[in-house]
Amino acid sequence: MDRIETIRAFVAVAQENSFTAAGRRLGLSTKLVSKYVRHLEQRLETQLFNRTTRSVALTDVGISYLERCRPILDQIDDLDSLVRERQSALAGPIRLTAPTGFGSTRLTEALVPFLQEHPQIELAMKLTDTRVALIEEGLDLAIRIGSLPDSTLIARKLSDMPMVLCASPDYLERRGRPEDPEALAAHSCLADSNQPEQNVWRIRSQGKEHVLKLDAAIQCNAPGALATMALGGLGIARSPLYAVENHLEAGRLEPVLPDCETTVLGVYALYPPNRHLSRRLRALIDHLAGEFGMRWSPGLP
Amino acid sequence: MDRIETIRAFVAVAQENSFTAAGRRLGLSTKLVSKYVRHLEQRLETQLFNRTTRSVALTDVGISYLERCRPILDQIDDLDSLVRERQSALAGPIRLTAPTGFGSTRLTEALVPFLQEHPQIELAMKLTDTRVALIEEGLDLAIRIGSLPDSTLIARKLSDMPMVLCASPDYLERRGRPEDPEALAAHSCLADSNQPEQNVWRIRSQGKEHVLKLDAAIQCNAPGALATMALGGLGIARSPLYAVENHLEAGRLEPVLPDCETTVLGVYALYPPNRHLSRRLRALIDHLAGEFGMRWSPGLP
DNA sequence: AATGATTATGTACATTTTGGAGATAAAAAC
DNA sequence: GTTTTTATCTCCAAAATGTACATAATCATT
Structure with missing residues (x-):
């Protein structure tokens, strides 16, 4: 009673x-x-x-x-x-973490309209490229780009994120443009150490899967920095599309092996497996899914 | 839960x-x-x-x-x-009611040592000879002298209270001393109107029950007042023992038909049928039972 | 990297509690 | 004196409870 x-x-x-x-x-x-x-x-x-x-x-x-x-x-x-x-009321704190590169660019751009619409939400965003323990850190949400989300947390896939090969025109003029995946072995490769198999590039060409074990001259865990290095002509970068799409559009970087298919990662929202997700957290996740959605899907112009 | x-x-x-x-x-x-x-x-x-x-x-x-x-x-x-x-702690209020005569004499005498022993008890005593609705009046306890306690309330019998016949020596000298119950019809009788059958006196003499329907010249609901009238020589009073015992001892009143048995009432403590009687109330009732106990039992010297 | 210990929780179930229905008793109104 | 209303008792079907067993996950240890 x-x-x-x-x-x-x-x-x-x-x-x-x-x-x-x-x-x-x-x-x-x-x-x-x-x-x-x-x-x-x-x-x-x-x-x-x-x-x-x-x-x-x-x-x-x-x-x-x-x-x-x-x-x-x-x-x-x-x-x-x-x-x-x-x-x-959609009010109160949201504490989220995201990778530095993605967080300071695409994610922030997506957050601005959401926060304008919900002024009572108090955002605390922590950009880091190291792995964060969500619950211990008292965080509500993590945006992750990868292939295998953390198994403890619930993962909601927000969008695809293809990895693309690209280099500066200057580099390609100097070192030649690779005609097939195997030709990559003769090039300087810039590897993203955020990926589990940073030095193993899987490329599908004309229906055939090429598994290339490259000796990457440069490794870095910041996709933006890798893009900058590629811009500087240091080699061919394999980067998530979001980090280089502006450079590609401007011609500052050119796609390498554009007819080949590379790895497609996912952009995930990760949050604790609580049965009661706060409404503001749910609203944010829905918003991001809407913003990112099909934006980086492979095969789109 | x-x-x-x-x-x-x-x-x-x-x-x-x-x-x-x-x-x-x-x-x-x-x-x-x-x-x-x-x-x-x-x-x-x-x-x-x-x-x-x-x-x-x-x-x-x-x-x-x-x-x-x-x-x-x-x-x-x-x-x-x-x-x-x-x-x-035996502390807090006790609100009780009692008949005026009994309350101002024997009851008060019994309460004094109890209140001395339990100084934190706050007594509120209402002496009245009219019937009191306990619960409606917000009372905890009623002391009643009678034969049939109120059926709603719980009655705890504290002691016997015999009704005794008595008159002043002066009256008896003037009007003669009755030798048997039937002789009472020729006398002035003082009736206690607190009793349900105030004018029907039942007297047992030599094993025989006499039911006398008297035309009481004087009726009063205050036993003390009746005693005073008896002292003044106005007639033979049928009073509860407590009201006249001092006068009898001092010789100011004399027993009439002392070998006969009259009605024996009870002194009752009445309280609401609550399953949780407060400890102080229980303590008071126990104390009064101890004080009164056998004090007015018939047949005692 | 594998294993063991500890923690949090899901599921099943015997037991206990709950809340309603019908009945009873008492008190007040008529 | 009778009727109506109120408070409560008892019984019981239904629901909830708290435990036992099992599972999954996480951290510490090897």
């Missing part, structure tokens, strides 16, 4: 001077009100009311008890209201 | 950062703690903790919720303490 309900019944009887009226007020049967109050009296081993079938009067213990119950019930009601209000 | 227990479990987990440690502290199994917290989260439709099998962290809603739960639990614990302390 819920003790709060028994106290609530007691207070209602005290206010109405009637079990029947109290029952009407609480939406309970008179029998149940009687049972609740009796249960309370048994638990306290004291009498809260003196009563006949037609009259009810508080005992002096009952009077003292009532005085203390009222504020407690008010506070309990406020407890419930607190939670309900927090849920209904 | 008791919501207070679920809140208590939640608070304990928050403090210990561990379901297992919280369970140890509360004397509950880890499974039950888990169940309680989950129940609370379901009821609130929000997540209070983020957790893995090895780490627990409050959500921000959980932090706000915790801050408000702590004082509520303290107040609920105080609620329980309040009642327990009131029970353990």
Whole structure:
């Protein structure tokens, strides 16, 4: 039996001077009100009311008890209201982490309209390229780019993220443009050490899978930095599309082996496996899924 | 499921950062703690903790919720303490009613030592010879002298109270001393109108029951007043023993038909049929039973 | 990297509690 | 004196409870 309900019944009887009226007020049967109050009296081993079938009067213990119950019930009601209000308004903190490169570019661009629309959300974003333990760090959400999301957390795939091969025009002029995947072995390759198999490039060409074990001259865990190196003519970079798409469009980088298929990663939102995801977190994830969606899908112009 | 227990479990987990440690502290199994917290989260439709099998962290809603739960639990614990302390100390009010005559004499005499022994008891005594509705008047105890106690209330018999016949020596000198019950018809009789059959005197003499329907010249509902009238020589009074015992001892009144048996009333303590009688009320009733006990039993010197 | 210990939780189930229905007793109104 | 209303008792079908067993995950140890 819920003790709060028994106290609530007691207070209602005290206010109405009637079990029947109290029952009407609480939406309970008179029998149940009687049972609740009796249960309370048994638990306290004291009498809260003196009563006949037609009259009810508080005992002096009952009077003292009532005085203390009222504020407690008010506070309990406020407890419930607190939670309900927090849920209904998209307000409060969201703490998220993302890889540096993606976070400072595409992710931030996507967040701006969302935060404009929901000004009460307080974003705390931590950009890092090292692996973060979400729960221990007190984080709500992690954006990850990869192939295998963390198995503890729930992963919602936001979009595809193909890895593309590219180099600067200057580099290609100097070193020649590879005509097939095997030709890559003769080139300087820039490898993204964020990937599990950074030096193993899998490339599908004309229906055939090429597994190239390259001796990457340069490795870096920051895709943006790798792009910058490629811009500087240091080699052929295998980078996630988001990091180089602007350079490709501007002609500053050129695609290498454009007819080949490379690895396609995913952009994932990772969050704890809670059964009650806050509404603002859900709203953000939905927003990002909408923003990223098909943006980097392979095969699109 | 008791919501207070679920809140208590939640608070304990928050403090210990561990379901297992919280369970140890509360004397509950880890499974039950888990169940309680989950129940609370379901009821609130929000997540209070983020957790893995090895780490627990409050959500921000959980932090706000915790801050408000702590004082509520303290107040609920105080609620329980309040009642327990009131029970353990013989303190607080006792409101009782009694017939005027008995209340101002024998009852008051009996109360003095009890109140001296229990100075924290606050007595409110209402002396009246009219019938009092205990519960409606907010009274705890009624002392009644009669034969049939009120059937709604619980009656605890404290002692016998015989009705005695007596008159002043002057009256008896003037009007003669009755030799048998039937002779009373020729006398002025003073009847106590508190009795249901004030004018029907039942007297047992030599094994025979005499039912006398007297035309009482004087009726009064105050035994003390009747005694005073008897002292003034106005007739033969049938009074409860307590009201005349001092006069009899001093010779101011003499017994009439002393070898006969008259009605024997009872002194009763009446109180509401509550299952939890306060300790101080019980203590008072026990004390009065001890004081009055055999004091007015028929046949004693 | 594999293994063991510990923690949190899911599922099943015997037991206990719950809340309603019917009945009873008492008190007040008529 | 009778009727109506109120408070409560008892019984019981349904629901909830709390434990036991098992599972999965995480961290420490080897």
